[in-house]
Amino acid sequence: MRAVLAHVGNPCAAMWMLLLAVVVLAAANALNALLAPGWYVPVCVAAAVLLVLIARRSGLTWQDLGLGRAAARRGLRWGLVLAAAVVVVCLAGLALPFSREAFQDERAAGLSSGELVYRVLVRVPLGTVLLEEVAFRGVLWAMVRRRWGPVWATVASSLLFGLWHVQPSRGLTRANAAAQAVFGAGQSGVVLAVTAAVAGTALAGVLLCELRRRSGSLVPPVALHCALNGAGYALAWAASRGWG
Template sequence: MTRVRVFILAIALVAWPAALERFPQRWRPLIGAGASWVLAAAAGIPLGLRQHPLAAGLRLGGVAASVVAAIVGASPALKAVRTSMRERDIGLHPAAWLGLHIPVGTVWSEELAFRGVLQPMAIGAFGRGLGAVVQAVAFGLAHIRPARAAGDSILGTVLVTGMFGWLLGWLRERSGSVAAPMLTHLALNEAGAVATLYVSRSNVGLGRESASN
């Protein structure tokens, strides 16, 4: 029965992005965060956000976040990455993207649901190794719809996000706190967003300069 519950939760989390699209975009971050909070509260699984686990999570997460931010920040040096960033249609005000949609709608919501609830349940049902894989696979599959909407490779997105989900799960288990994967996830998305905005604005500036010459 425990394994059945895990699969039901995994399927629900994979389908959640499609359900969330039915709401106005400006409300999605708050609805997603609220739903994840209710899920975590109902599950009653310790999130490691108090005392010693929190300190351990902040330490490990800080190190991982620094490494991730440095790598992502340097990625525009690659031509393929710059091209992809230029072509991306954000569709949001930068302040809303950086200050609400990423930290609340993505990081908080996904970490509570996947690393806070699904992973401990999956590990309890399948063991540490397979449980971590179940969580990572579900995390990857949950990004199919966003990848399709952005015009990205679906297979590539699922593989990359799945591997990143496994890493985030490892950070959660290693530190005992969801703070570690939260910081790392936040660093990845915020650094990527800042780099995208920088490349996009640089491209606009170059276009204006070329037009004036």
Template sequence: MPRLQLELRGRTAANVGFATGYALVFRGRPNWFSARGLGYGLAAASVVAAGYGAAVAIPAIRERIGGFADRAPDVPLDEWVAVHIPIGTVYSEELIFRATLNPLLDDEFGAGGGALIGAVTFGLWHIYPARAAGDSVPASIAATAAGGVLFDLLRRRAGSATAPALLHFAVNAGGALAPYLAVAGSPSS
């Protein structure tokens, strides 16, 4: 994908096309319309939202978070949060990993092996974004692999990719909105 040198909107469209095709070919099982998935996902997302709210409310943490406000993409924040995060990132990654790859790995290696291999693969998937953002690659791999473990546990518990998708959205959207809110809410603004 990086070699295509697409701008953000093109990458979002390419991610959606690839994820959808991948899930169709490998018989992904997202079970998007699961009440159980919705319930677990909303509960997990609310914990993350509360955490971001608390972080922005605490002056020392708010100041630190505000330092990330300059890392916004080259599209308006509302477009980033309403389109690119939920569709280009969350839908695509949850469809690829939790709805398709992890169940395939479970079938081949059992639940434990599938979860571990899926989480490591999810971590490695984030090498290029970490490099592009100037973040530590090993730390990004570790953090996203840990997230992959949590997302997969949610998928297993809820029987749906909806639960990890809602948590994934809360983490990413909160990470985009918190710096903006931190700067807007600081006494010097």
């Protein structure tokens, strides 16, 4: 049985490995919703490691997963430029009166300075970004690409990435003043906000997949993702304290 699962040329075995990866991802999502927040990073790290082991067992190389050394240097250059661009755009958004409301987010406003540092330097890169990039732009993208090509890999990965954000976006209208103003505060507002978040993150997934495809590395999507989430927390925290 192990030999069959490890055989890359066996389409049935490849499909089982792909389904196993999806199950691991779904289990991680469920655990993160059920367990205390302190378990978030360990769950994400464990799930990312397990997904990589599944991918390697299925015959994918480090290069297939975007983790090869050859593309890392080029990916790092891309990543630094993207991260810098995100920070500049976010700072400009915070400085401009008409866009400042978008940074009013209760989830960040209630954090202490220590909690903010933990979110930006630990929870985001080692939890959210590590799992999501390894899963959606690394393992799932490579598994689907091997069988159906890069277009379907991007479509499948991005759709799943959008659906992954159903749970966290349910409280968006309660936490973010700009989202509440756009979608409303009632149940219909929640539905609209979740739909918009799923569609938006799916489109973001397409961009991240394209960065991964063009660079051959996970570094650019990781850098962009870290910059977006980290800057989002930091600037929302700053905005709640009258900075900007």
